[in-house]
Amino acid sequence: MELTADLAIGVFDSGVGGLTVLDELLARLPAEDFLYFGDTAWFPYGEKGDDQLRARAEEISRWLLGQGVKLIVIACNTATAAAAEHLQRVLEVPVIGVMTPEAHAAVLTTRNRRVGLLATEATVRSGSYARMVRAHDAGVELVSVPCPLLAPAIQSGDPFDERIMEMVREYTAPLREAGVDTVILGCTHYPMVERLLRRSLPGVTLITSGEELAREVHDSLRRRDLLRATGTEGDYRFACSGDPAAFRELGSRFLQMPLGVVEQVLGGAPERAVG
Amino acid sequence: MELTADLAIGVFDSGVGGLTVLDELLARLPAEDFLYFGDTAWFPYGEKGDDQLRARAEEISRWLLGQGVKLIVIACNTATAAAAEHLQRVLEVPVIGVMTPEAHAAVLTTRNRRVGLLATEATVRSGSYARMVRAHDAGVELVSVPCPLLAPAIQSGDPFDERIMEMVREYTAPLREAGVDTVILGCTHYPMVERLLRRSLPGVTLITSGEELAREVHDSLRRRDLLRATGTEGDYRFACSGDPAAFRELGSRFLQMPLGVVEQVLGGAPERAVG
Incomplete structure (x- = not known):
């Protein structure tokens, strides 16, 4: 398949968290078309096995390719850890995941060589960020500080309630004590409470997956001469595997704008889909 | 030590090859001061042991720090492979080496996912580029194509003589056959014959250490708020451990401009210097 600039950029995640990444992509690449897939029927990915996730990520990617994309973004830590290498080997388009871009950015940013990481337990346990920073x-x-309760609280609640403020204060305490000057937000849900995090980490530079991924995608397309001409406004489409109405409602909050029509594809429970 | 924008950028290499890197740094960071050290008394590094090179790289770096630098660039493949991690652990300033930036750039550039590498035998054998690309x-x-004769021929000869043209044609043949669309010039000497390489690799994008390192250094200083204000013209100084007159003569050819005064420091044979 010949890749051309007019094709869209495909983005997928286990649900709505990746929309904070899409938000940065839209800001940095306004002329591009985007196709976002939220695998809400399979949410959360953290409970699935690696083999199952690899097969599912390939199924999603092949659907995105069928719709016409020139590059695939894995906007999800769990899916990147489980499937990025596999997708890079089997697909013909470039595949860019999270983690490497933020780790690189944090290293380039820190002045005192002390970097903090806020992430889910699984991400911290995998040691991927530590390896890439090194x-x-x-x-x-x-x-590294595992924050088991933060993503679920953000997904379910009001980002300005007292419970989340207390949680953020508690999770950031070890980072304040350690005197880090740069912190990686290692989960795509966390930019939703960036203001709270900023207040709890005064003088610290926050690094988000979305911003660094958007830089990486821009650079990747520019070098390959696959960027669309600027001046036009790109289009974006949404699809999910679960209930489209629920995705649309929750998604609007994460993207901070109305989602419009949401298509339902690749539905069905994990067992059936992998079969 | 508090790092400030007014400090210089330190660059070192085993000799004059790193001046092709300095050339790109001067172009991208015109307001910065540079201090370049060529370890000509120890040239070539390829024959030294890793422990010896680590100790020497630290000695050079501490001399650069004593002169006042805010960041150190290792403009040499052999020294990066042997000493980058060690310097990053023991020094207080950021240390940026070759290889990682070019490998990253090549991955972002290739459209057909086939990348070529031209480098010395030792660099190819180390497998560092292959690991970083993966x-x-x-x-x-x-x-990967090892080019044992190319760097010595460039250093000694006229870059447009028939012998070098023949060598370039021969070393690039496997890359033409493999159909790569992107080639990493994995030795700082090779940009000296970039035109010959371009002619032997039509339609291929060449990636040089210098250009990618300059991007990385710029990004690193920008994020840390350590870039000098633009509009002024920076200064540059040269030092070497061997004969300053020989360095000045050969160096002018590599930098494509006169070097001016060259200071002799850290002289002496390897044994004495390490002992």
Whole structure:
């Protein structure tokens, strides 16, 4: 397949978290078309096995390719850890995941060589961020804080309720004590409470997956001469595997704009879909 | 030590090859001061042991720090492979080496996922580029060609003589056959014959350490708020451990401009210097 600039950019996630990544992509690449798929019938990915996730990520990617995309973004930590290498091997389009871009950015940003990480338990346990930070600068220390309750609270609640404020204060305490000057928000849900995080981490630079991924995607398309001409406004479409109405409602909050029509595709429970 | 924007950028190499990197740094960061050290008394690094190179790289870096630098660039493949991690661990300033930036750039550039590498035998044998390419995109194939005679021929000869043209034609043949669309010039000497390489690799994008390192250094200083204000013209100084007159003569050819005064420091044979 010949890749051309007029094709869209495909983005997928287990649900709505990746919309914080799409938000940054829309800001940085306003002329591009986007197709976002939220795998809400399979949410959450954290409970699935790696083999199952690899097969599902390939199924989603092949659907995106069938719709016409020139690049695929995995806007999800769990899916990147489980499936990025596999997708890069089997697909003909570039596949860009989270983690590498933020780790690189954090290393380039820190002045005191002390970087913090806020992420889910699974992401911290996998050690991926620590490995990537070390690969870019062996002298940078990574202080990782697992935040098991934060993503679920953001997804379910009002981002300004007292419970989330208390949670943020507690999870950031070890980072304040460690004196980090840069913190990676290692989960795509966390930019939703960026203001609270900023208040709890004064003087600290926050690194988000969305911003760094958008830089990486822009650079990747520019170097390959696959960027659309600027001046036009791109289109965006949404699809999910679960209930479209629920996705539309929750998604509007994450993207901070109305989603319009949401198509339902690749539905069905994990067992059937993988079969 | 508090790092401030007014400090210089330190660059070192085993000799004059790193001046092709300095050339790109001067173009991208015209307001910065540079201090370049060529370790000509120790040239070539390829024959030294890793422990010896680590100790020497630290000695050079501490001398650069004593002169006042805010960031150190290792403009040399052999020194990066042997000492980058060590320097990143023991020094207080950021240390940026070659290889990671070019590998990343090549992955972002290739459209057909086939990347070529031209480098010294030691660099190809180390497998560093292959590892870094895979880390950024597991679906990219790297075709490596060791070029044992090219760097010595460039250093000694006229870059447009028939012998070098023949060599370039021969070393690039496997890359033409493999159909790569992107080639990493994995040795800082090779940009000296970039025109010959372009002619032997029509339609292929060449990636040089210098250009990618300059992007990385710029991004690193910008994010840390350590860039100098633009509009002024920076200064540059040269030092070497061997004969300053020989360095000045050869160096002018590599930098494509006169070097002016060259200071001699850290002189002496490898044994004495390490002992």
